[in-house]
Amino acid sequence: MWQAKRTNTVYLYPKIGKAKLMQRNIVVIGGGVVGLSSAIALARAGWSVRLVDADPDRRAASWGNAGHIAIEQVAPLASWATVRSLPRRRFGAGGAVSLPPSAWRHWLPFGLRLLGAARPSVFARGQAALGGLLAEAMPAWQRLSASLDTPDLLRVQGHIVAWSSPASVEAGRRAWAAANIGTAAFRDATPAELLQLPGRAMAGAIRFTNTAQISDLGALNQALRAALVAAGGSILRGSATLALAGGEARLAIDGAPVPGADQLLVAAGVASGGVLAPLGHRVPIIAERGYHLRATDHDWPADLPPLVFEDRSMIVTRYAGCVQAASFVEFAGIDTPPDPAKWARLEAHITALGLPLRPPFTRWTGARPTLPDYLPAIGRSAKAGNLLYAFGHQHLGLTLAAITGERIAALAEGSAADLAPFDLQRFHA
């Protein structure tokens, strides 16, 4: 396919003299951080982009996460180490992992697939693939944030992991020293840094030096939307559905067919499985839900990077207008009602640690879009020739958003470099 340079126009079939003029246009389904980053990259590559999103109140995971650019999390969580640790990580045992009995239809088949993906050979392949993507994640974020009008959104000032007992300091340090952390680096926290931590004294901490945080998720949302519009894209509100016709996906928004959507990108987070189902894709995605509390009344140090209380699996992030404490991995359905015991546990952690956060707290729960091998799905549909997808980024959707956008723009232009491990066909889906 030959394409006219620097325009939105593609001439198809030039060699057979049947030049058909058509727009290089694409509709992106989903306005979370993955959909927006992809839409911006596509628009800047010359595509005419419309983005459709069903989340006017910004309840999606993209706007309630911990804000951490976690390039150190190279080991997929589908591993024997994770499986072995499950008994002590159960919510009932004081840990962060929750398998609500009412949601067994979701987590049982997912768990069986996870066990398969945790086999050492599959884990090793996944780690290599995820490591490759994570190695590019920070440079991609630096490029994206430098191109936005809002300064200081990306702060490359590391993060801190702290422990409350000498025994957990020793075990935690040893585990991080043995872990594959890719391009990330850490050192012991200095005594001064340890003293600076808010709340009761911690027994020890390490400081990652080249990880990052997003300083304000609301400002990020606005900056990404503004960048998309500035690049010529448009944003529609509504719920998208797909149908298959003649080997291609056809789009409807709020039930009304949308003509002229030549290419489509599904980036609908945890809803992506449902969006793709009418095309014949059977995607084994689960809602891996997390919970947060936010406080606007606090005495949190302004310049403290994200702080992980690893004994409690809780991360506390200072945002521009609040401080947020987040935790839990609850395997459920998209619509499973939230469990108030999770927010109560977060409050108990805050009290036990003596953190300077005061009620009222705002409560939120949101779903990480997770596939059983803990790799994202990024690729081109084998069922519909005009359909791309980018979802399933589990705990790393914020971290991987910018590099995913770049990869999607390249894929739309015909390059599939490095994307084979992320193809949905690995699930025969």
Ligand SMILES: Cc1cc2nc3c(=O)[nH]c(=O)nc-3n(C[C@H](O)[C@H](O)[C@H](O)COP(=O)(O)OP(=O)(O)OC[C@H]3O[C@@H](n4cnc5c(N)ncnc54)[C@H](O)[C@@H]3O)c2cc1C
């Ligand atoms: C508590 C918690 C903490 C986290 N912390 C971090 C972190 O520190 N760092 C990190 O990298 N990641 C983190 N994550 C994970 C990260 O938030 C997710 O991986 C990421 O937000 C996924 O982004 P997304 O754009 O794919 O999906 P989403 O944010 O879920 O966005 C999907 C969008 O698609 C829309 N949509 C769905 N269906 C349709 C439809 N049919 N039509 C139109 N629109 C539709 C939705 O309304 C939504 O706006 C965390 C997650 C949680 C829950």
